[in-house]
Amino acid sequence: MDPVSLIRPNIRALKPYRSARDDHHSGILLDANENSLGPVLPHPDALHRYPDPHHTALRARVAAFRGCRPEQVFCGSGSDEAIDLLFRLFCEPGTDRVVVCPPTYGMYSVAANIHDVQVRTWPLTPDFQLDWSTFEAATAGATPKILFLCSPNNPTANDLRRADLERAVATFPGIVVVDEAYIDFSEQASFIRELDRHPNLVVTQTLSKAFGLAGIRLGFAFAHPSVIAHMMKVKAPYNLNRMTLELAEAAFGHTDTLARNVDLLKRERDRLMAAFAAFPAVRKVHVSHANYFLAIVDQAERVYRDLAAAGVVVRYRGNEPGCADGLRITVGSPEENDILLQRFAEVTA
Ligand SMILES: *Cc1c(COP(=O)(O)O)cnc(C)c1O
Numbered sequence: 001m002d003p004v005s006l007i008r009p010n011i012r013a014l015k016p017y018r019s020a021r022d023d024h025h026s027g028i029l030l031d032a033n034e035n036s037l038g039p040v041l042p043h044p045d046a047l048h049r050y051p052d053p054h055h056t057a058l059r060a061r062v063a064a065f066r067g068c069r070p071e072q073v074f075c076g077s078g079s080d081e082a083i084d085l086l087f088r089l090f091c092e093p094g095t096d097r098v099v100v101c102p103p104t105y106g107m108y109s110v111a112a113n114i115h116d117v118q119v120r121t122w123p124l125t126p127d128f129q130l131d132w133s134t135f136e137a138a139t140a141g142a143t144p145k146i147l148f149l150c151s152p153n154n155p156t157a158n159d160l161r162r163a164d165l166e167r168a169v170a171t172f173p174g175i176v177v178v179d180e181a182y183i184d185f186s187e188q189a190s191f192i193r194e195l196d197r198h199p200n201l202v203v204t205q206t207l208s209k210a211f212g213l214a215g216i217r218l219g220f221a222f223a224h225p226s227v228i229a230h231m232m233k234v235k236a237p238y239n240l241n242r243m244t245l246e247l248a249e250a251a252f253g254h255t256d257t258l259a260r261n262v263d264l265l266k267r268e269r270d271r272l273m274a275a276f277a278a279f280p281a282v283r284k285v286h287v288s289h290a291n292y293f294l295a296i297v298d299q300a301e302r303v304y305r306d307l308a309a310a311g312v313v314v315r316y317r318g319n320e321p322g323c324a325d326g327l328r329i330t331v332g333s334p335e336e337n338d339i340l341l342q343r344f345a346e347v348t349a
Helices: 009-013 056-066 078-090 107-114 132-138 162-171 191-197 225-234 242-251 255-278 300-309 334-347
Strands: 073-076 097-100 118-121 146-150 175-179 201-206 219-223 282-285 292-297 326-330
Touching: 009 225, 056 073, 056 242, 073 078, 073 225, 078 107, 078 146, 078 175, 078 201, 078 219, 078 225, 097 107, 107 118, 146 162, 162 175, 162 191, 191 201, 191 219, 219 225, 255 282, 255 292, 255 334, 292 300, 300 326, 300 334
Parallel strands: 097 118, 097 146, 146 175, 175 201
Antiparallel strands: 073 219, 201 219, 282 292, 292 326
């Protein structure tokens, strides 16, 4: 499959904005109406200069870390920007449709609604895996442009089975997005390694979770070079600021801390899950391959409110399909987790 054939004709024909720094970026820079006197506040970096629109250094850094090529990497303001751009690339407003697998991350449907793109649902099984018995029905009619899969899935926290992901990527006739926001907590290998075999595959990742950098807003899409080239063409020229680029590059020099933090969060997760399983008010604790877990709790909505009133904020997910009475609980620091357990015991006593 040639993924370019799925791209909207106006995007294929688009001549991108050429920014001042596309041709020259050293010398006496009097080409971009910047302020050569510098920023109004003291800062060590060249904040009076526009950032690199091509993200050359960061893409090389990420590609080396994840085992792919720089031309397979897109960097955006969170994964949210990558998701938004995928709609702009592939989906004709008012005409095209996408498929999502509830219960899952809400952003795919919100982005679809923003772009006036129809959402078909392909619900997960009761144990939150892909359900091939309903695949035909869910994808019947006009071929959907994008299938969104999330593994580990949010809010359920489980990995989708690898064989199912492979089957989806191999058989779905459009773009398959595998959202790997939580992949560094999982024992599963990233699908980035499958990019060369599947031109219709897009993998998204983020620095917001395992890297602990939600505040800098940095997300990635990994895909066929021609898809990435079109994303680069459509994005705002200076979508990432200098501080974000600098901190994101630096983050890949601290992978020892990444590994240590992931390890601690997984141990704390297992401790919390065991403690929750023993609470009388907890009916089920779903398996987790991430830094959060889904617990099914008697009177979940009341417990959510009482916990918040006691100063501990979790997420009520009871309105999601298959998640009745579900609370999604993020693993905190060891001290925060102790307080969570104490407050949960009090509000469910
Ligand atoms: C948190 C999360 C993201 C990350 O979004 P950013 O915009 O990169 O912060 C992406 N996908 C899922 C499923 C998430 O839970």
